[in-house]
Amino acid sequence: MASIIFYILGFNALAATALCITRRNPVHAVVYLVQALFALALMFYLLGAPLVAAWEVIIYAGGIMVLFLFVIMMFELAPDSPETQGPGWRRWGPVVGLSLVILGCTLALIALAAPPREVPAFWVSPRAFGVALFEHYALAVQVISFQLLYAAVGAYYLGKGALRRAGEEAEP
Template identity: 65%
Template sequence: MTAAIFYILSAAALLATLLTITRKNPVHAVIYLVHAFFALALLFYLLGAPLVAAWEVIIYAGAIMVLFLFIIMMLELTPGEGVSGPGWRQWLPVMLLGGVIAACTVLLVVTDPRTAGRLQEFYVSPRDFGYALFEKYALAVEVVSFQLLFAAVGAFYVGRGERARRRARGDER
């Protein structure tokens, strides 16, 4: 049962990621990316890492997606051409992925993955994970935080527009 859920969630994450990179509308791409993050969170939970699963939902599906939507609004990206025809064609992939992820969530709530055989030996407590993250890999965490800061500053600069950049340089005519 656990192996079937693993493969279903893996397929859902791959499909959502594929739909993310093939969408012309950036808002639709963000919605599919949120689906991929939820599927990955469930995979982490299934593999015995509930803390990482919670962080996946809180940080990536929550905060990072809000940042992506903010950047899309700031850059004023216009959506590409939509799908012609009935509206169900646009909603079918979203509803299908959402249904698969919801069904897998229910199955994981009903069955505890930690008691499913060999997964118990890979289970890491939140205390051990926190120790490894902030003691052993503290430098890597700081490097990633600086990369996010640089990305935010770069997005702000790109979003300012050419006229504001010329005015800041003193080239306004």
């Protein structure tokens, strides 16, 4: 049963990714990317990596997607022409369908959850991992956080310059 759920989630991730890269509206593309990340998180859980699954949801689907939406709103990105016109099901059907598949797989995983077994000796608890990360690799964590800060400042600077150049071209 787990392998069937794995293949369903794999198809869901591929479909959401394909929809993500074919959308003209950037906000819709981000919604499909979040769908793909949730499917990947459930796949990680099925592979026996619940901590990685939690990181996938918290860091990628949570934090980085919020950053993407912030950049989209900051640059005021909008499609040149309106997307699919027509009934609401044509616009929201794929999102609802993918969400229902993910919800069904999640409920199936909860229903099939085995009673907890003894944890193997090579697994590390999240607390021990956090202690090791911030005691031994604190400098690396700080360097990465500064790189993300520099990237955000650079994106703001480039976007601000593009807006200025667009204003200069409009005025003769």
